[in-house]
Amino acid sequence: MSASTTTGFSARPPRRALAFWTRLRRGDEVAYTLTLTCALSILAITALLVFELYTNSAETRHKFGWSFLSTSVWDPVAGEFGALPFIYGTVVTSALALLIGIPLGVGAAIFLAELAPAKISNALTFLIELLAAVPSVIYGLLGIFVLVPMLRAAEPAIRGVLGWTPLFSGPFYGVSLFSAGVVLTVMIIPFIISISREVILAVPNEQREGALALGATRWETTWDVVIPYARKGIMGSIFLALARSLGETMAVTMVVGNDPKIHASLFAPGYSIAAVIANEFTEATGSLYQSALIELGLVLFGLTMVINGMARLLVLSTTKKGAA
Amino acid sequence: MTRRIHIVNAALAAALTVGVVSAQQVLITAGGATFPNPMYSKWFNEYHKKLPNVSINYQSQGSGFGVQQVTAGTIDFGASDMPMTDAQMKEFQAKRGTTVLHFPTILGADVPAYNIPGVTAKLNFTPEALAGIFLGKITKWNDPELVKANPGVNLPANDIAVVHRSDGSGTTFIWVDYLSKVSKEWETKVGRGTSVNWPVGLGGKGNEGVAGQVKQQPNSIGYVELIYAIQNKMAYGKVKNAAGEFVEASLASVTAAAAGMKEMPDDFRVSITNAPGKGAYPISSFTWLLIPSKIADPAKKTAIKDFLKWMLADGQKMTDALAYAQLPTAVVAKEVKAIDKIQ
Numbered sequence: 083m084s085a086s087t088t089t090g091f092s093a094r095p096p097r098r099a100l101a102f103w104t105r106l107r108r109g110d111e112v113a114y115t116l117t118l119t120c121a122l123s124i125l126a127i128t129a130l131l132v133f134e135l136y137t138n139s140a141e142t143r144h145k146f147g148w149s150f151l152s153t154s155v156w157d158p159v160a161g162e163f164g165a166l167p168f169i170y171g172t173v174v175t176s177a178l179a180l181l182i183g184i185p186l187g188v189g190a191a192i193f194l195a196e197l198a199p200a201k202i203s204n205a206l207t208f209l210i211e212l213l214a215a216v217p218s219v220i221y222g223l224l225g226i227f228v229l230v231p232m233l234r235a236a237e238p239a240i241r242g243v244l245g246w247t248p249l250f251s252g253p254f255y256g257v258s259l260f261s262a263g264v265v266l267t268v269m270i271i272p273f274i275i276s277i278s279r280e281v282i283l284a285v286p287n288e289q290r291e292g293a294l295a296l297g298a299t300r301w302e303t304t305w306d307v308v309i310p311y312a313r314k315g316i317m318g319s320i321f322l323a324l325a326r327s328l329g330e331t332m333a334v335t336m337v338v339g340n341d342p343k344i345h346a347s348l349f350a351p352g353y354s355i356a357a358v359i360a361n362e363f364t365e366a367t368g369s370l371y372q373s374a375l376i377e378l379g380l381v382l383f384g385l386t387m388v389i390n391g392m393a394r395l396l397v398l399s400t401t402k403k404g405a406a
Numbered sequence: 407m408t409r410r411i412h413i414v415n416a417a418l419a420a421a422l423t424v425g426v427v428s429a430q431q432v433l434i435t436a437g438g439a440t441f442p443n444p445m446y447s448k449w450f451n452e453y454h455k456k457l458p459n460v461s462i463n464y465q466s467q468g469s470g471f472g473v474q475q476v477t478a479g480t481i482d483f484g485a486s487d488m489p490m491t492d493a494q495m496k497e498f499q500a501k502r503g504t505t506v507l508h509f510p511t512i513l514g515a516d517v518p519a520y521n522i523p524g525v526t527a528k529l530n531f532t533p534e535a536l537a538g539i540f541l542g543k544i545t546k547w548n549d550p551e552l553v554k555a556n557p558g559v560n561l562p563a564n565d566i567a568v569v570h571r572s573d574g575s576g577t578t579f580i581w582v583d584y585l586s587k588v589s590k591e592w593e594t595k596v597g598r599g600t601s602v603n604w605p606v607g608l609g610g611k612g613n614e615g616v617a618g619q620v621k622q623q624p625n626s627i628g629y630v631e632l633i634y635a636i637q638n639k640m641a642y643g644k645v646k647n648a649a650g651e652f653v654e655a656s657l658a659s660v661t662a663a664a665a666g667m668k669e670m671p672d673d674f675r676v677s678i679t680n681a682p683g684k685g686a687y688p689i690s691s692f693t694w695l696l697i698p699s700k701i702a703d704p705a706k707k708t709a710i711k712d713f714l715k716w717m718l719a720d721g722q723k724m725t726d727a728l729a730y731a732q733l734p735t736a737v738v739a740k741e742v743k744a745i746d747k748i749q
């Protein structure tokens with residue numbers, strides 16, 4: 083994920099060192115132009131996406147202005163649209179997924195990369211990568227038919243332990259922000275595990291040998307030397323997981339309850355931005371309604387940028403501390 | 407570009423002989439409502455078997471898609487579970503320079519499906535009870551309104567869990583159209599639409615989402631299409647119609663609702679929820695094909711008109727096998743006349 087490389091070389095081949103034709107013949111110039119085009123195309127796709135979302139949401143942007151983000155009525159019949167419940171649902175479900183998913187995923191990655199025998203590690207990693215390829219609608223169906231009944235059975239126990247907090251109060255219908263968070267956790271864990279494992283495996287063995295030679299235990303080596311070394315890559319895996327959970331559509335809509343209201347309780351139903359777009363876009367007649375859904379897409383884009391930016395700042399600050 | 411080629415082709419063919427026109431390959435694209443899709447697929451398939459040179463490609467992407475795309479002119483005809491509004495008709499006129507015709511094809515119905523542990527009897531629902539439940543005013547199964555309509559049934563004192571569709575759909579439109587007709591409060595507070603601002607309840611995606619919720623959640627009620635309830639053996643109730651009888655949804659009672667409409671408007675844009683007449687199931691609706699009244703390509707025009715004639719005659723005989731209710735004969739006769747409006 084981290085874009086900036088610190089290899090010490092300039093990304094561009096040294097100019098003027100050789101004549102243009104020599105460079106062309108050696109292929110450097112061709113490779114440079116080719117890869118540059120590839121990189122620029124990503125920029126162009128993103129720009130086009132934002133442009134389309136922006137122009138096609140003009141009607142609601144003019145009508146509601148910034149209040150679109152702060153109001154919570156979603157009434158297609160009356161033509162009143164507010165995005166707040168969807169933003170809330172998106173953030174809460176993704177946060178919940180990361181809260182459960184990060185310790186679980188990183189823990190598993192550490193075990194697979196550092197502690198498990200190679201045979202077991204390879205077999206398990208293969209299974210995990212298989213999980214990442216399961217279509218999200220399958221996760222959604224598993225959510226409805228397996229996870230939700232399980233949560234319904236587990237509800238008294240959860241409530242017994244955590245029921246005193248407002249987060250686990252109110253009636254529980256099975257489908258809820260909590261269920262969506264759990265389904266998302268299952269969906270993002272493969273990303274965290276498989277990328278983190280690769281990154282940990284890529285840590286040079288000299289690091290481990292050095293730590294062990296200084297008298298560190300195996301766990302001290304892993305926790306104090308290997309993990310800090312791999313921190314950036316692990317963060318990258320978490321970003322990818324976050325991006326997936328923010329934009330997840332099918333699995334969320336099947337278990338979240340699809341109720342555009344803000345409830346403090348995680349046991350209450352909610353809604354997410356991607357889910358409402360998927361649910362309502364095909365039947366959205368009338369330009370204002372469509373514009374509102376498109377503006378939700380723009381909001382999701384902005385939300386992803388803001389959250390990623392904040393996470394990056396966080397990484398930057400911790401990296402500096404680590405380096406000092 | 408393609409259209410131009412089609413026109414040129416058609417003109418050439420027409421210039422030769424009529425026989426050549428009928429042998430020419432005609433590709434028609436259509437799209438819209440998902441609810442009648444199984445029937446339409448069957449029809450288009452059977453029709454293609456009958457006339458191998460005519461292929462109709464139907465994209466089942468929702469009624470909204472059908473209305474938008476036929477207005478934009480990207481498909482030859484659309485399909486929708488609700489009639490186009492006056493505003494949409496105007497937009498069509500402005501964009502296409504012609505009018506759009508509605509042709510009812512089959513009938514559908516919504517049923518109240520429920521799951522109350524310990525209750526096996528078929529429940530009776532009054533319009534007041536359904537509106538009250540979905541407005542969040544009737545919150546317990548042993549509410550007097552429900553008890554009164556169900557003598558001898560031991561209804562529990564449990565909270566009602568309401569389930570509705572979360573995706574925009576014609577099924578929802580039929581349901582809220584009915585509630586708007588029987589409850590002033592619903593009409594002013596919530597209104598009609600493929601998606602509405604629900605006062606209470608959970609949203610399930612698609613019929614299967616609602617059905618899954620209702621099956622799993624004790625003491626819940628939701629609405630699904632009749633066919634879906636039958637195929638999935640869900641418990642669903644009778645609804646009191648405008649004539650005061652509790653009627654169970656069936657192919658016959660749904661057709662009766664359409665036949666009960668005394669005055670069928672010339673453009674067929676009519677809601678038949680809460681229809682008068684004995685034995686009429688009150689939460690029924692037509693589903694329509696949306697066809698431009700001017701079709702430039704003569705080959706396509708002939709093919710579409712012929713298909714409509716076939717659909718109203720032979721096509722109607724295939725509805726029972728797929729558990730759709732067929733059109734009343736009076737409506738069929740009126741539609742056959744309306745085909746001539748396509749120029």
